[in-house]
Amino acid sequence: MRPPNLEELTKKYPQLRSKCFVGANGKICIDFSDAEAVRLFTEILLLEYFELNVSIPKGVLVPRIPQRLNYLLLVEDLITLNNLDGEIVGIDIGTGALCIFSLLGAALNKWKFVSTEISNESIQTAKDNLKENSLDSLVCLVNIRDGSFFKQVFELPENKSTIFSFSVCNPPFFDINEAEQKFASIGDVSLQNLPNRSRGHPSSGTTALAEEIAYKGGEVKFISEMIEESQQHPLRTRFIFS
Numbered sequence: 458m459r460p461p462n463l464e465e466l467t468k469k470y471p472q473l474r475s476k477c478f479v480g481a482n483g484k485i486c487i488d489f490s491d492a493e494a495v496r497l498f499t500e501i502l503l504l505e506y507f508e509l510n511v512s513i514p515k516g517v518l519v520p521r522i523p524q525r526l527n528y529l530l531l532v533e534d535l536i537t538l539n540n541l542d543g544e545i546v547g548i549d550i551g552t553g554a555l556c557i558f559s560l561l562g563a564a565l566n567k568w569k570f571v572s573t574e575i576s577n578e579s580i581q582t583a584k585d586n587l588k589e590n591s592l593d594s595l596v597c598l599v600n601i602r603d604g605s606f607f608k609q610v611f612e613l614p615e616n617k618s619t620i621f622s623f624s625v626c627n628p629p630f631f632d633i634n635e636a637e638q639k640f641a642s643i644g645d646v647s648l649q650n651l652p653n654r655s656r657g658h659p660s661s662g663t664t665a666l667a668e669e670i671a672y673k674g675g676e677v678k679f680i681s682e683m684i685e686e687s688q689q690h691p692l693r694t695r696f697i698f699s
Contacts, residue, residue, distance in 0.1 A: 461502060463487060470501050492664045495519050499555075509564060511586045513555055517579065518665035520557040520627070528698070529561055532623055535696060541622055544569065548694065550606055550626035550683070551575075553669065554582035556596065558625045563587075563595040570596045571610050571621075576666060606683045607690055623696040624687075628679045629672035636671035 463485040467474045473487075476494035480486040488494050496519050503509040503522065513519055536545060545568045549559045552572035559570040574580050580600050587593040601609055607624070610616060631639065663670075672679045680699045687697055 466501060473497060473501060507564060509560060509590050511555060514582055516664050517554045518669040520555060525557045526561060529558065532698060536622060545622045546619060548610055548621050548624035550624060552583060554579040555586060556583040559596045563592045571599060572596055573599045573601045573610060575601050575668060606686045611690055611693055621694040623698060624694050625698045628676050628699050629670050630676050631671045632675035633671045633673050
């Protein structure tokens with residue numbers, strides 16, 4: 458993915474102009490402190506560079522596309538280095554409304570995914586985004602009810618004998634108490650970061666569902682529990698990423 462040219466993008470997508478300004482160097486810049494600008498910019502990047510037409514609801518976590526793409530390139534490298542043959546099937550834990558890992562992996566590599574999510578609203582939006590881009594045949598969405606990472610996926614009849622190539626996730630970063638200090642509630646279920654509240658707060662405009670950014674015990678606890686559960690199902694997933 459080449460660096461986006463904001464001058465070209467603002468000409469092609471007029472709705473982006475109001476979210477941009479001319480910097481001290483005379484170049485067009487985007488106001489990343491504006492959560493709405495981040496949401497709109499992400500939709501435009503996916504359309505312009507990946508031909509993916511998506512809708513990102515307000516109030517959900519907006520993934521940073523270059524970071525997610527680099528993540529998938531690492532997964533692709535390991536698949537190649539380990540000579541994984543045949544059909545590539547991944548698990549996308551906490552896929553979110555945009556289901557970005559599944560969306561990009563299916564679109565770019567024709568990988569299949571079983572993608573999990575606990576939010577009913579995010580599941581529906583993910584279904585809509587996949588269908589809009591004719592990728593719904595490659596991605597199976599699973600609404601997690603039991604709080605597990607892998608168990609519900611492995612117990613699906615169609616997955617009984619599946620050996621998954623990898624699992625990916627973007628774990629909640631903050632402990633619940635820490636998130637309360639760095640984010641303020643907006644609406645019923647969403648949070649928005651508080652600028653300049655303390656060291657380590659998100660520097661760009663961030664809105665998210667509470668479960669997307671906060672977990673009891675934070676990122677370390679989330680990943681530790683994921684690893685522990687994976688050990689109960691040995692040999693079902695070749696690589697586990699976080």
